[in-house]
Amino acid sequence: MRQRLPSWFRRPLPPGAEGGRVKRLLGRHGLHTVCEGAKCPNRAACWHDSAAAFLILGDACTRDCRFCAIPHEARPAPPDPDEPARLAEVAAAMGLRHVVVTSVTRDDLPDGGAAHFAAVVRAVRARLPNATVELLVPDFQENPDALAAVLAAGPDIFNHNLETVERLHPFVRPQADYRRSLAVLRRAAAAGARTKSGLMLGMGETDGELRAALRDLRAAGVALLTLGQYLAPSSAHHPVARFVPPAEFDRWRDEALEMGFACVAAAPHVRSSYHAEELLAHGGAP
Secondary structure, three states, X not given: OOOOOOOOOOOOOOOOHHHHHHHHHHHHOOOEEHHHHOOOOOHHHHHHOOOOEEEEOOOOEOOXXXXXXXXXXXXXXXXXXXXXXXXXXXXXXXXXXXXXXXXXXOOOOOOXXXXXXXXXXXXXXXXXXXOEEEEEOOOHHHOHHXXXXXXXXXXXXXXXXXXXXXXXXXXXXXXXXXXXXXXXXXXXXXXXXXXXXXXXXXXXXXXXXXXXXXXXXXXXXXXEEEEEEOOOOOXXXXXXXXXXXXXXXXXXXXXXXXXXXXXXXXXXXXXXXXXXXXXXXXXXXO
């Protein structure tokens, strides 16, 4: 049975006028967002602020993670070569200063979609030379050439989410691997990228397991961290073990900063791309 949201998680919806404009703009240009695909609880607030996290390479994923609402498909449609230019145009129309781009995982592609990510960065830079670009990438199955292609495009932030603690990975992310994700982040940090990662709390992790995951991320060179409350998209997904109170998020933020993270966003509503520009502004150097 689905649990009721606690009082600290509920908040009023913003007016819908700007959100409607953003949704229509995305629809006219045939673009997807992770805001809709992953049923993010912040999408109304972000769209009200004329912000969105673009979802490239289609709207169906070759993996079937137990926490994610994005549909699974073994053979999604091939990448759209015009998508980078359309995304850049919409980012300009929205007046974005910080452009967040993520994707479904495309294990069916030889490079996992790395070249497409690089093309998006180049298109955004050509259209919005003063904007910063944040990429939230899959693990590319730790393909070094794919990682090199993405890093060569020079994103301002290279983000790859660890999502949960090591013990829960086989249940929550059965087609991913905890150590592989850390290796991807380590490679990016070693190449000089400003790295970012995030975890969801309330999936059944213990304090000791979460603390170990944070230490692993720091050892991998991760500078920016997000911690947010996990919400199950449906009763068929991994269940919510508990709702973490705001004070506990505050404690984890303080502990993570003591570990050496440059900047930490930790609160029930925090997601990877939520107020991402602010995290970049306060994040310092890699």
